[in-house]
Amino acid sequence: MAPANKGADPDQGGEKSQNGASGEAQGARFPVARHDHAACVSDALAHSDALCRERSLRLTPNRRQVLEALVADHKPLSAYDIADRIDWQGRRGGPVQVYRALRFFEDLGLVHRIESLNAFVACSHYEEDHGAQFLVCTDCGRVAEASDRGVKREIGKLARQAGFEVHDPVIEIRGLCPDCGGTR
Numbered sequence: 001m002a003p004a005n006k007g008a009d010p011d012q013g014g015e016k017s018q019n020g021a022s023g024e025a026q027g028a029r030f031p032v033a034r035h036d037h038a039a040c041v042s043d044a045l046a047h048s049d050a051l052c053r054e055r056s057l058r059l060t061p062n063r064r065q066v067l068e069a070l071v072a073d074h075k076p077l078s079a080y081d082i083a084d085r086i087d088w089q090g091r092r093g094g095p096v097q098v099y100r101a102l103r104f105f106e107d108l109g110l111v112h113r114i115e116s117l118n119a120f121v122a123c124s125h126y127e128e129d130h131g132a133q134f135l136v137c138t139d140c141g142r143v144a145e146a147s148d149r150g151v152k153r154e155i156g157k158l159a160r161q162a163g164f165e166v167h168d169p170v171i172e173i174r175g176l177c178p179d180c181g182g183t184r
């Protein structure tokens with residue numbers, strides 16, 4: 001008997017969503033207005049389910065709801081925004097619980113902090129150990145994540161020349177997305 005589909009297959013459903021779950025799509029893309037966003041959400045949840053199971057970690061209701069709130073749209077959200085969007089259903093919940101959950105997902109590489117916005121965004125590249133570059137639209141606030149190996153390599157080169165040890169290779173690039181005056 002084939003086991004029930006528990007959403008553990010990372011190759012499933014990657015094409016339909018904006019999250020680019022397929023392996024080699026490393027470029028940054030802003031989500032187009034009409035896309036199968038339900039697939040984005042289910043991809044993200046399936047991926048975190050699989051990762052938690054693989055590492056024997058628990059996707060508690062709080063954690064799950066934080067991730068759901070974060071992937072509900074493609075904009076980075078602050079912990080306060082996220083806390084506001086969650087129906088805590090009688091559980092004790094607020095920014096503290098949200099921060100705790102966000103840290104959990106950050107450690108797993110499923111959530112990134114956008115320092116310049118003091119906000120968080122769900123990862124849209126499901127491969128391990130990626131150096132991320134974020135294109136941040138200063139108009140609509142959306143963010144597109146890229147994971148370009150060439151950029152990562154150049155950062156490594158720069159750092160080596162300076163005798164510098166890189167701890168966080170994340171780059172945030174500000175500008176306008178295609179919907180706000182960038183080019184298509």
Ligand SMILES: [Zn+2]
Nearest residue numbers: 018031037040
């Ligand atoms: Zn989407």
Ligand SMILES: [Zn+2]
Nearest residue numbers: 123124125132
């Ligand atoms: Zn990422």
Ligand SMILES: [Zn+2]
Nearest residue numbers: 137140177180
């Ligand atoms: Zn924009």
